[in-house]
Amino acid sequence: MKEGYIGILTSGGDASGMNATIRAITRSAICNGYKVKGIYRGYEGLINDEIRELTTEDVSNIIQRGGTILKTARSKDFETAEGREKAYEVMQKEKIHTLFIIGGDGSLTGARIFAQEYDVPCIGLPGTIDNDLWGTDLTIGYDTALNTIVECVDKIRDTATSHERIFFVEVMGRDAGFLAQNSAIASGAEAAIIPEDQTDTDQLEEFIKRGFRKTKNSSIVIVTESPTGKGANYYAERVKKEYPQYDVRVTILGHLQRGGSPSAGDRILASRLGCAAIQAMMEGQRNVMIGIRNDKVVYVPFAEAIKKNKPIDKSLITVLNELSI
Template sequence: MATIRRIGILTSGGDAPGMNAAIRAVTRAAIFSGMEVKGIMRGYKGLISDEIETFNSSSVSNIIQQGGTILKTARSKEFMTPEGRQIAYDTLVREGIDALVVIGGDGSLTGAKLFAQEYNFPIVGLPGTIDNDLSGTDMTIGYDTALNTIMEAVDKIRDTASSHERLFFIEVMGRECGYLAINGAIATGAEAAIIPEMAYEKDQLGELISQGFRKSKNSSLVLVTEGDITGGAMAMAERMKNEYPQYDVRVSILGHVQRGGSPSASDRILASRMGAAAVDALNEGQRNVMIGIENDKIVYVPFSKAIKKNKPFNDDLMNTLRILSI
């Protein structure tokens, strides 16, 4: 296998706190290993339009504490086409880039998998997504910070919920993955979480009511994962008003505030470890793998496993929430 002399780094998809820490770690670990580094702006879109900058150690100084991504991120419909991927490959060849590190979520790594297969190009992925929905890793970059943001917001909502004796449905991100909702509910002492993993098995709201929801409490909080599977907080509130008009119902959608903010210590450390491991993986000849962490150990996860969208859900979390919400 040819020696890798120059690597490219890009961030793609939704931004996540800790992406900058990962960029910093990849850059400095690569330089430490004697490689040159190119920063690719705006994800796959920048790869097609040749928005590429030379990175050195000072390029990533003083960014570990910053949210978002200094490389920016954007969607690229063109990269979804064979013609677009050909342009991207031609750019890599022209820039002398021998390997890529892609930081992003399911969609980003799906694109990386396809590109790597088509052009036999070395790519290592880092799981950068607040949803924590990638298989093969206990934690994704950005998840811990987003969870803490949710906790802080819900703590504040509880104050007003208690003052007015209201039921709040609070919508959090996650789409097809309920980890933010369930762990957010446990962390804030919420009464329940409505998550996509349970949506096809039972009527979560109906079961909640039938079990004597609220009892003697003067306020209640229910965290709901966004998206079509659960229907989101608005749909839950509308149904509640129609079927149980005795409740004073309100909705709060946390939205993109969950993506922002300075990354937590946990996310900075995770991103740093994974970024350095990505360079190690390339030096070892790995390709088509995502860097994961399992039981506090770095692991290499094939893209095909990481993006299956079947990350096992820990049922103990739901049982813990049920017990503690009495």
């Protein structure tokens, strides 16, 4: 067994597949002669020393579970210099030589700052349902969330069709439209309203005009949640006001998008990236996110991964438009 420990934490919004990632990092580490410590409640737990060793049995039978056995939190303290100093001291005390962070954009930003200030090798794993990290084709949790949304919209369509209604269904994604765009295609929705497309409003107009001329007897529009308030309710109100003859309903899927047993795709992705993260450490990599591109593992420097301008494939908009005729 090698000296010291690797440390694993999950941070930010939880995503299904985080447990599969924890399992993969832990087992791959142990398999390669490292000892492992789990850090509870993200950076907050690192600062507060909520840490205990993880064995291969501790991660048994968790690959299929949603959430994260290590808990997660957003840490205000870690945004301060004092917090990060404390975190560094705890790492020394706990003999943690390398930190593995499973999380999204904010979590990797924290890791990047930490690694710049202290000589601490950090390795990130993309755990977010939003799929908005640059440099990786997929993030852990995205495929599960997509499937959950599609199953929900399938149910909503049963009732939409039975009643001949227009439904606006709001999904997560923050400032990224991957979930909305792809769930709209997969659920056979009539339109998607996504932040990447600045002409949202006109799209709605156009959808409404096209839609109302159509023989279709029900419509579903998927809307990305919006920090500025232009979510599903906003569009529903507009339609109700301008077209009072239509029966309009709203469903906001909310937090159920984060949980649930991970899909096969997310479990395989988590397993591959977890093993690759240990491999990266052994190769001396640091301050990189482990990603997947063209089905190959890649190392993405933190600075690039968090640029956040991962583009959506515009050809998918055409697919959606053609198929919702």
